[in-house]
Amino acid sequence: MASPLNSSTQTGRSPWKLSAYLPFTDWLLHYRRRDFPGDLLAGAIVATMLVPQAMAYAQLAGLPAQVGLYASILPLGLYGLLGTSRALAVGPVAIVSLLVASGIGPLAAPGSSEYLALALILALLAGLIQLGMGLVRLGFLVNFLSHSVISGFTSAAALIIGVSQLRHLLGVQVASADSFVGQLIVLGQALGSTNLLTLGIGTVSLGLLLFFKRGLSPRLQRWGLSPDTSQLLSKGGPLVVVVISTLLVWSLGLDTQAGVRTVGAVPSGLPPLTTPALNLAQWQALLPAALTISFVGFMESIAVAKSLASKRRQRIDPNQELIGLGMANLGAAFTGGYPVTGGFSRSVVNFAAGANTGLASIITAALVLAVVLFFTPLFFYLPQAALASIILVAVTGLIDTDTPRRIWRYSRADGFSLFATFGAVLAAGVEAGLFLGIGVSLILYLWRTSRPHIAIVGRLGDSEHFRNVLRHPVTTAPGLLMVRVDESLYFANTRYLEEYLNGIVADHPDVNNLVLVCSGINFIDANALETLEHLQETLAAAGVELYLSEVKGPVFDQLQRVGWIDKLGKDHLFLSSHAAMAALSKAG
Amino acid sequence: MASPLNSSTQTGRSPWKLSAYLPFTDWLLHYRRRDFPGDLLAGAIVATMLVPQAMAYAQLAGLPAQVGLYASILPLGLYGLLGTSRALAVGPVAIVSLLVASGIGPLAAPGSSEYLALALILALLAGLIQLGMGLVRLGFLVNFLSHSVISGFTSAAALIIGVSQLRHLLGVQVASADSFVGQLIVLGQALGSTNLLTLGIGTVSLGLLLFFKRGLSPRLQRWGLSPDTSQLLSKGGPLVVVVISTLLVWSLGLDTQAGVRTVGAVPSGLPPLTTPALNLAQWQALLPAALTISFVGFMESIAVAKSLASKRRQRIDPNQELIGLGMANLGAAFTGGYPVTGGFSRSVVNFAAGANTGLASIITAALVLAVVLFFTPLFFYLPQAALASIILVAVTGLIDTDTPRRIWRYSRADGFSLFATFGAVLAAGVEAGLFLGIGVSLILYLWRTSRPHIAIVGRLGDSEHFRNVLRHPVTTAPGLLMVRVDESLYFANTRYLEEYLNGIVADHPDVNNLVLVCSGINFIDANALETLEHLQETLAAAGVELYLSEVKGPVFDQLQRVGWIDKLGKDHLFLSSHAAMAALSKAG
Secondary structure (H helix, E strand, O other), rough: OOOOHHHHHOOOOOOHHHHHOOOOOHHHHOOOOHHHHHHHHHHHHHHHHHHHHHHHHHHOOOOHHHHHOOOOOOOHHHHHHHOOOOOOOOOOOOHHHHHHHHHHHOOOOOHHHHHHHHHHHHHHHHHHHHHHHHOOOHHHHHHHHHHHHHHHHHHHHHHHHHHHHHHHHHHHOOOOOOOOOHHHHHHHEEEEEEHHHHHHHHHHHHHHHHHHHHHHHHHHHHHHOOHHHHHHOOOHHHHHHHHHHHHHHHHHOHHHHHHOOOOOOOOOOOOOOOOOOOOOHHHHHHHHHHHHHHHHHHHHHHHHHHHHHHOOOOOOHHHHHHHHHHHHHHHHHOOOOOOOOOEEEHHHHHHHOOOOHHHHHHHHHHHHHHHHHHHHHHHHHEEHHHHOOOOOOOHHHOOOOHHHHHHHHHHHHHHHHHHHHHHHHHHHOOOHHHHHHHHHHHHHHHHHHHHHOEEEEEEOOOOOOOEEEEEEEEEOOOOEEEEEOOOOOOOOOOHHHHHHHHHHHHOOOOOOEEEOOOOOOOOOOOHHHHHHHHHHHHHOOOOEEEEEEEOOOOOOHHHHHOOOHHHHHHHEEEEHHHHHHHHHHHHH | OOOOOHHHOOOOOOOOOHHHHOHHHOOOOOOOOOHHHHHHHHEEEEEEEHOOOOOHHHHHHOOOHHHHOOOOOHHHHHHHHHHHOOOOOOEEEHHHHHHHHHHHHOOOOOOHHHHHHHHHHHHHHHHHHHHHHHOOOOOHHHHHOHHHHHHHHHHHHHHHHHHHHHEEEHOOOOOOOHHHHHHHHHHHHHHHHHOOOHHHHHHHHHHHHHHHHHHHHHHHHOOOHHHHHHHHHHHHHHHHHOOOOOOHHHHOOOOHHHOOEEEOOOOOOOOOOOOOOOOHHHHHHHHHHHHHHHHHHHHHHEEEEEHHHHOOOOOOHHHHOOOOOHHHHHHHHHOOOOOOOOHHHHHHHHHOOOOOOOOHHHHHHHHHHHHHHHOOOOOOOOOOHHHHHHHHHHHHOOOOOHHHHHHHOOHHHHHHHHHHHHHHHHHOHHHHHHHHHHHHHHHHHHHHHOOOOOOEEEEEEOOEEEEEEOOEEOOOOOOEEEEEEEEOOOOHHHHHHHHHHHHHHHHOOOOOOEEEOOOOOEEEEEEHHHHHHHHHHHHOOOOEEEEEOOHHHHHHHHHHHHHHHHOOOOHEOOOHHHHHHHHHHOOO
16 A cells, blocks of 8 residues: 555654653653642642542442542552653543443442452453553554544433432432433332432532532632632532531431441551452453443543643653553552543643642652541541532533534534434443444444545636536536546445446537546545546447546556556646646647 | 535436336337347356256255256246346356355254255345345445455355365265365365265366366367357356266266265256245344345346446446345245345356347246256256366356455555455355455555545646645745645544644744645544634644635535634635635735
8 A cells, every 4th residue: 555654754753762651751850840839739639639539430430439549549650650641630530430330330249359359350451452552553543433422422421420329319229220211210219218318418519519610719719819729729629528528427427327328447558459360251251341441541531631731732642641541550450449541620620730740640649648548537427429429510511512512513424423322322331332333433434435526627717726517607618527526436436436427428428538637536446446447448438538637646656556547548647627628628 | 414415316217217116117018029039049048057057056055956946947037027137147156155055054954954944034034135225225335345355255255165065076975164274174084085986077077167168169269160159159068067977977877886976856846835934033043144145146246237238338226136136036035946146157148148138037047947847857867076066167267366466566455455355254254254354444444544645735837736745846935834635534534634734833833824725625524623623723822824725615515504614714715725825925
């Protein structure tokens, strides 16, 4: 295949620099003292967000609270050293936690020791997949996830997450259902046994969180605080909710006397050293979930990292990001954690609080470690309903109604991909739904290219420019037909082209010269070449000569190599459509 | 979605003519007497080829000889009335017979009554699928089979067919193996028990067939016969082999005395009326095979039909062809047959012998019916080795070494699809291999479009034509960069484009105007639109203005509809690159 890639070499980093593989050598070896205040503040603020979120997302994943905390120590340190983003905050996130729950759910009971063991394997597999993809430079694969698919997937996943937390908010005990609708039905049936105190705590927590999110920052600014400080303080909602609800349960003894479920005993001490089990059957069973987590985690992470980096004109290397995230997941697998990735909200806070280097992540990790070593007894009375409210408020931000509306307006096909993914995720589950959505988006693209737009063109006014005869006032020459095909020619559309051209020649019996304007043809595959050869013969038999104009360089090279240019005749090839018309209207 | 399809309405037949749905009304109602000699001769010659082939292919499919004959009566009549090709000879063919064997093989023992019942269901399903696809006009789906995939598939299938017949040639009894290599091993182990007389008959038959195929026609011409007559006589090889080998076995009693296996008793009389069983489990189990047979059968048939029709300037309607073939398969299902399609070699003979209308097919059917009614006892002594030799010679024509060489030379990607399909069919079987091949060819196409060719262009000499600065001597303007992207912009390549453009702007700090030349951009999906919006902002932040030139009509309409043209500014849009350069070099 002719390589159309030469032109890409000027983008991308030099692969021979040490910092390409060990990004920390860039900043750690010559750390600038003036970067430290930003890193310290950002690291500390993210830690106060991360501790409650980590426990909440662990709950979402069906894991004990400490697993979320363990996943917030070593993985952050490893990413801080190996990732290319200076502001990405790695750790447990909502969607990956949902994927963990849906991946392990069918294989083990939540809370069982087998469930924990499977979470470690999942982190190991996701880490190995990401590391491997990064090393063989497969980062581009994530490009095949279209925004439509991502938007539909994220909104549907947010709905599933939200519904999964309602049971904690209601204080009811229900089984996990297979589908979104099933879960709603199960919840509806359990409404009668709602624990009103739990619901009260959850509702108040929700109110507090929403106040912090929406109402606090404007008020603080009115009181004279700077916008930046107000924004950062408003991120303290989860921490405040955790503290207040814990104090409430502890002081009133709501857990034993009113049946409010709490986090309970969280072990103190260093994260345990764990070794994921080498059980091939389990590895195989978890492989689809691990693939999904690797892809989705990477996609979510790279989107945040890129958008933050572009604000400071820094560059993100997708393949090195895969390596950084892969190592973070391996770190989680060996220290009692579960799969992690870069999260949106914490990364934005990290960035806004002034994170300058990976040291911010390392500081966050150190603070979480301190919590795990000394403060876990404080979480004994933390109500699960408070954690559920933290998750609920976090995922409302993921439900996106603006993108679907905009995409649908622009293109029905893209809109269809979005709704297909959304529906498939709700109906068939997160993994199957995602891959169905990807399939739909690719098939729609192929379908589109299989029926290309074809226009008869003529010369625009006195210019040398050629446009569609149906759209512009153009000049054409008698006996000459100039046809522009707006698609590369490949197996799926060659028959369509052949039929179109044969039909158009039949409709114009006076035509004896046909120019195929190739400005929209970016490559011609082997099938299309055969079709062109065949077309030339059938047209010649009908008394029509075939000419080509505006053949692009790479296409020309390929046609030249197999000798078709010589077969067609060099005089049947024009650099521009203008030259073709000039030559052929004289001849005709 | 904007419809790019308007321009196609001038091709294709009017759907309101009766003859569009009942093609025979075109020729049967006003049959011209002068067409009759050609139809009669062609029908008779095809019948003499079809009788031995039908029995041979039934053997290949694991079915008794009469099933092949039954499949050569009603199906031919139905296709003759309902198909759009005047020369296509429908009936049992090698590759479909192989697909039948591989589809039913895992479900029943060859020769069992269940095996026969499943063959009827397979014909029914294939017929229903083809009929349904034709009615809802899905004929275009076959376009997604590239020539590379077809070539790789056909060659591999021919090898599998050839090896499957070696046991009959050697006169050994071996089990069917799952894979090509497995079958070779099994045969190798059975070599010791070769029946030498059987092998002798097979070898002599092979020699005779090859002489008829290669050596006879030139000799006949030297003896003064016309080339056409010589060609037609040389098609008599199978008939001669059947007659001679049958006489030999009968006269010397080789079947009972030397263990030469023969066809044995073939029932006389009309084809039985059969009703395929309505067994849902069996239908489900056969569905994949039925889908493959529908697709592959249609593809093989349409390729022959089109190539013959183009020689006489007749038109083939793919959807009506599906209806004709579907009805033929339904006919097979209800008269004790098995799946059929249009075969290559018999169709070519039909055409060359002068078939003018569907009557030729009907005459062939009548002659096969006469054979079934009166002459089946003659086949009792027909040795299986002779049939195997007929199959072997037929499939050598399917092994294609020229196409792979040519395709590989033209395009490595297309060549890779071909070899991947070939290898997958041999390794994973005919069905799985075919679909793997299709998948590979589509993924390679997507991969190619995900890394588009991008060129910086300049004005060619004094013309208004713009070409790649690396290939042509062109003029550029200072401060102005004109970049042509040779691919439609969609989700899989937008990030690539964004990185390229950001990189190129970073490499040219003096540039303040960037023109995106859109002549190769045939559509812009919703993701790409977002990328463009984002790109405009990042470029503006870097002091670079974004302009577009040569935006195609359908793309312009879509951008206009969402208001992006207004956002960009009408003055940032140029009809031609020439106009853009004129305006922006003045400005710079």
